Structure formats: C-alpha cells, structure tokens
Amino acid sequence: xxxxPSNWADIPAGHDNxxxxxxxxxxxxxxxxxxxxxxxxxxxxxxxxxxxxGAPGKPAFYEGLIRVMDSTGRIIPACxxxxxxxxxxxxxxIDCIALEQGLRAMHDYPDLRLAINMSARxxxxxxxxxxxxxxxxADPTAGERLILEITESSAIVVxxxxxxxxxxxxxxxxxxxxxxxxxxxxxxxxLKQFYFDILKIDGQFIHGVARxxxxxxxxxxxxxxxxxxxxxxxxxxxETAEDAAFLQSIGMDCLQGYFFGAPxxxxxxxxxxxxxxTA
Numbered sequence: 453x454x455x456x457p458s459n460w461a462d463i464p465a466g467h468d469n470x471x472x473x474x475x476x477x478x479x480x481x482x483x484x485x486x487x488x489x490x491x492x493x494x495x496x497x498x499x500x501x502x503x504x505x506g507a508p509g510k511p512a513f514y515e516g517l518i519r520v521m522d523s524t525g526r527i528i529p530a531c532x533x534x535x536x537x538x539x540x541x542x543x544x545x546i547d548c549i550a551l552e553q554g555l556r557a558m559h560d561y562p563d564l565r566l567a568i569n570m571s572a573r574x575x576x577x578x579x580x581x582x583x584x585x586x587x588x589x590a591d592p593t594a595g596e597r598l599i600l601e602i603t604e605s606s607a608i609v610v611x612x613x614x615x616x617x618x619x620x621x622x623x624x625x626x627x628x629x630x631x632x633x634x635x636x637x638x639x640x641x642x643l644k645q646f647y648f649d650i651l652k653i654d655g656q657f658i659h660g661v662a663r664x665x666x667x668x669x670x671x672x673x674x675x676x677x678x679x680x681x682x683x684x685x686x687x688x689x690x691e692t693a694e695d696a697a698f699l700q701s702i703g704m705d706c707l708q709g710y711f712f713g714a715p716x717x718x719x720x721x722x723x724x725x726x727x728x729x730t731a
Contacts, residue, residue: 479536482532482533482536483542485520485523485533486546487542488522489520489522490546494522495520496519496553497516497517497518497553497717498529498716498717499514499517499566499717501514501713502515502707503706503707504706505699505704508707514565514719516550516553516557516567517529517715518534518546518569519715519717527717543573544573544574544577544579544580545579547569547570547574547580548574551570551583554568555583558587558598559590565597567629568599568600568601569601569603569631570600571602571606572602572606572610588626598626598627599626599628599650600626601629601631602628602630602631604631604632607630607642607646615647619647627649627650628649629650630650631652632654633651634654635654649683650683650685650686651677651678651681652686652687653671653674657670658671658687658688658695658709661698662695662698668702671699675703675704678705684706686704686705686707687704689708689709690708690710690711690712696712
C-alpha cells in the first residue's frame with residue numbers, strides 16, 4: 453500500500469493500470485512543456501556539421517536540429533519530446549518554426565547549406581507549406597541549399613503524398629534525406645519510388661562499428677542500398693576516432709556525430725570568438 457494514489461477509482465477510463473496512467477501523465481506533461489516553449493518563443497535550432505569522409509575538416513553541410521527551452525532554462529533535444537508531439541498541432545508548429553529559422557539562417561548566410569527535419573504530416577499543413585514556398589521564391593539559391601530530412605517511420609505513413617511532394621520540390625532544387633534508415637520498416641517497394649537523394653544510416657548500426665562485426669555487415673548492406681539507388685550515404689552518431697576511421701576505410705560518403713562536433717545553438721558563422729554552446 454502507499455505505492456499508488458489512493459484514488460485509482462477516480463482515474464478516467466483508459467488509465468486502468470499504474471503504467472498506463474504514468475505514461476499518459478508523462479506524455480501530457482511533455483506536450484504541455486513543448487507548447488509552453490512554443491508560445492513563449494523558446495524554440496530554436498541547434499546546428500551540427502556533416503563532414504565528407506575523406507575531408508572531415510570542412511563540413512559539407514549542417515543539420516538544424518530543433519530544441520526547446522523549458523521553464524527552468526534547460527535546452528531540451530527533440531529526441532526527448534518529438535514522439536509525444538509528432539501527431540499533434542504542436543508537432544506541426546514545431547516543424548514550422550524549424551523551417552522558418554532554417555530558411556532565415558540560409559538567407560542571412562548565403563554560403564550555408566542546411567538540412568531541416570520535417571514530418572510527412574506537415575506537407576498538408578498550410579503554414580508549413582506556405583513558409584517553404586515563400587522561402588524558395590524569396591531566394592533563388594535556397595532550393596539548391598536546402599535539404600529536407602524525413603524519418604523512415606514518417607515517410608511510410610502517407611507514401612503517395614510524400615512521393616508527389618518530393619517530385620515537386622526536387623524540381624525546385626530541394627534535396628531529400630531519408631533519416632534514421634534501418635530503424636523502421638520501410639518497404640523496398642516505396643524505397644524504389646521515393647527517389648531520396650541522401651540516406652542516413654541510423655546510429656544503432658554505427659555505435660562501435662569498428663569492433664562490432666554484426667554492425668559492420670549491416671552498415672555495409674545499407675551502404676550497398678544507398679549506392680544502388682544513387683544516394684549519398686551518411687553515417688549518424690559517429691562518436692569515436694576508431695569508428696570514424698573504419699567508416700572512412702569502407703568508403704562511407706559523409707559522417708555526422710559528436711566526434712566531429714556536438715549540436716550548438718551558437719554555430720561558428722554566428723560567433724566572433726569561435727566559442728560554441730552545445731545543446
């Protein structure tokens with residue numbers, strides 16, 4: 453006794469056990485935290501470099517990763533809230549903010565090439581698509597410098613819509629990256645139809661790849677898929693020199709991870725001192 457609230461009988465239907473109640477309460481709390489951050493202008497991009505495998509000293513482009521600041525001032529990464537807000541109105545607004553801030557950065561820094569994450573659900577969201585079209589019209593170089601990243605799990609929710617959208621935007625010069633490849637259940641039938649430009653291998657296959665023979669085989673297989681479909685292949689979550697050297701040795705196109713730099717809300721092009729704050 454005493455482990456759970458004394459008023460379980462008062463918990464609404466659907467919360468029929470302590471675990472369900474705890475999960476639902478946590479989800480509600482996360483959504484409220486993100487909504488509060490959005491309403492109070494505490495959402496921002498943190499930037500992380502993606503480097504060519506053969507020349508890691510100079511980034512090929514950057515990824516803009518959405519962050520929110522909670523009421524205590526902590527910067528919260530997307531992995532801590534995106535699953536809870538993915539299907540909500542707040543999720544669509546977060547996508548809008550990421551795209552708006554990314555396009556603004558590209559406008560302010562004309563040499564910047566930037567990848568921005570999006571959910572397939574945002575394709576039909578008026579504010580998001582209006583922001584994209586306006587950004588492409590306002591800057592004739594924006595299309596060729598913009599990469600939109602769609603996760604494997606999001607892409608297969610509405611594949612026909614995604615394929616049509618990609619075809620339209622690729623005609624404007626926009627590139628598309630299939631994010632976290634290997635983490636979901638993409639049908640190879642759809643993979644043939646999507647025509648992604650970039651394939652990003654999920655970090656679960658990259659951690660310890662220099663010593664893990666299973667990960668070596670799986671990473672090699674995913675690289676072969678990227679090569680067959682003429683996609684640039686990027687290894688995510690590269691965290692050690694040993695893994696980076698192995699990936700370079702097997703011909704990985706590009707590398708991304710903490711070994712090359714943590715995401716920062718103060719990227720090098722905005723800093724006079726070169727100092728950055730990680731997020």
